[in-house]
Amino acid sequence: MAFLELTNISKVFGQTPAVQDFNLQVEKGEFVSFLGPSGCGKTTTLRMIAGFELPTTGTVVVNGNDVTNKPPQKRNTGMVFQAYALFPNMNVAENIGFGLKIARKPKDEIKKRVEEVLAIIKMESFGNRYPYQLSGGQQQRVALARALAIQPQVLLLDEPLSALDAKIRVSLRQEIRAIQQKLGITTVYVTHDQEEALSLSDRVVVMNNSKIEQVGTPFEIYNFPKTEFTAQFVGTLNSIPATVRHAANGELTVDSQTLVTAQKLAGIADGEAVMISIRPERISFASEGRKPNVLNIKVENITFLGSIVRVQVRAGEHLFLMDTFNNPFLKLPEVGDKVEITFSKEAVLVLRHASQI
C-alpha cells in the first residue's frame, strides 16, 4: 500500500471541472511533481491533499488513514506557497516555531528544533530577522523550514520558485531536492516549468485540462511521451504530420519520403494520417554519419544558442528544428542549402491522443 493514495479524485467548481479521474499512488520518501500549463488543475489537486478543498468525489489516504474529510489543521502536512506566506509580525525563529508552539511543545524543545531546521536551510544566524529584512530566496527557505519543522507526513509545494529570479531558482531547486532526499520526506511539487519537474522528481505527473496525461519517471516522460500533449509540453519537439504506409513494418511517409519507426503501430491502418514527433537533438546531418532514416531537406534558418546550434529545416511544406552541439570545427551548411538529415528509428514517435491509451 502506497504512502499517499489519491483515488478517483475529482473536483467541480460550480459547472467547471477543475480535476477529473485523478488516481495516483506516491511511495514513502518519493518526490512527485505535477507538471502542466496554468489552469490544468495542479493547485486544486494539491489543495485537496492539504485539505483546503474537499474533493467532489474520491478519497485521499495518507499512511493508511482516510483523511478526505479532515480539516487542514489536523492533517500534519507541510505547505510551501509561491507567495512565501511568512507571518510578517513574527521573526524567522517565531515563524519556524509557530507549528510547534501550536502543538504545545516545550519551549526548549522548540528552540532546539528551530535551530536544527535553521541549520538545514543554512540560515543559522537569521533567527532574529523579520521577513521584510530577507530576500525572496531567503524568505522561501524560511517558509520551507517552517513547513519542515512540524515533521509533516507529506510536504506540499505549490510553484515555490516561480517568484524568484533565474539564478536563485536553480540553486534553491537543488537545495530543496537535497533536503528532501536527506530527510526522506514524501513530497508533492507543483510546477508549470518542465525543467524544474524533470530535474527534481522521482516521478512526474503530466496534467492537462483537469486530467492526468501521463505518469512516469523524468526519463520516461521525456523520451517516451505517450500523448501528443506530453510530447509537446515537455522539451522542444517537432510535430510533423505523416501518413502510415505500411503499419506492420513501421513505415511512414513524410513529404513523400519514407521513414521507419521502431514503435509498434498496432491498431493503426495503412493510409491513416498520424502525427509523428522527433526531438531536435536526435536529428543530425547525414554528413556526420548515416542512421536508418535519411530525409532530404532545405536549410531555412540557423540560430546559435551557445552550447548548441539550432537549425530550422524544411521538408516539403513541413518546418521543423534540429539541434547539434556547437564546436569550433563544426561545418554547418548555409541557409538555403539542400542537404540530408538523419535520425534513428527509435527517434520517431507516433503520437496518439490521450483517449487512445
Add this chain to the structure above:
Amino acid sequence: MKRIPLFPWILIFLGFLYFFLPLIGTLDFSLRLVKDQITLEAYKNVVTSARFQNTFTYSFIMALWTIVAATLLVTPTVYWVHLKLPHLRPIVEFITLLTYVVPAIILVFGLIRIYSRPPLSLLESEIGSDFLLVMGYVSLALPAMYRSVDAGLRAIDVRTLTEAAQSLGAGWRTILLDVIFPNLRVALLSGAFVTFAMVIGEFTIATFLARPAFGPYMANLGQTRPYESTALTIISLALTWACIGMMQLLGRGAQGQIAGTR
C-alpha cells in the same frame, strides 16, 4: 526664470484665511478672560472644573469601550468576508456607510423607541444606558473602523497566511489572535484614533440618552461661559489634532514595514 503661477497661490492663501482666521480669532478670544491682558485663566478654569474632569473621563471610558466593541465586531467580520465571501464586500461596505445616510438624531430615537421598553428597558439603569450609548457610537464608528481594517487586510495576503497557519495546525482562534490581529495593529490603531476623536465630541446621542458626556458639556458651557467655552474648543481641537498626528505617525511606520516586504 520660471514664472511662479500666481492664481493657485492666491487660492491657497484664501483657503488658509478661511480655515485659520476663525481659529486664530477663537484662540485670541480664549486668552482674554482678564481685561487688557493675555492669560491662560480660562483654560485653568476649564481644566480644574469638576464637570470638565467628570464628563471627559466618562467620554474617555465610553470611547475605549466603543473601540473595543467595534474592533471585536468589525475585525472578524471583515476577515471572514475577505476570506470566504469576497463577493459580499460591496454590500458590507454599503452597510457600514449607512451611518452617513442616517442622521444621529434618527438613530438615537430608533434606539430609544426599541430598547427603552420591555423586555429590555435598557434606559432604566445607568449601565443599560451606557451600553446603548456605546452601541450607538459603534454604529457611528463603523465607517472608519471598516475602512482601516479593510485596508489593513488588503495589505497582507489574508488567504495564504490563513492557509499557512492552518497547515501548521492552527485553529480559527489562534489564526485571529496570533496572525490576523497583530498584522492589523496599525490599521486598528488608526481606526481607534478616529473613533476616539469622534466619541469625545459627540453630542446628539449622548444628549438624548441623557448621558453625562463631554459633548453635551461643551455645548452647555458655550451658552453660559463664553471664554471658558472657547478655551474648551481649542482644547478639544488640540486633542483631535493629536489623534490625527498619531495616526499619521503610525501610518508612516507601517508603510516602512510594508515597503520592506519583498
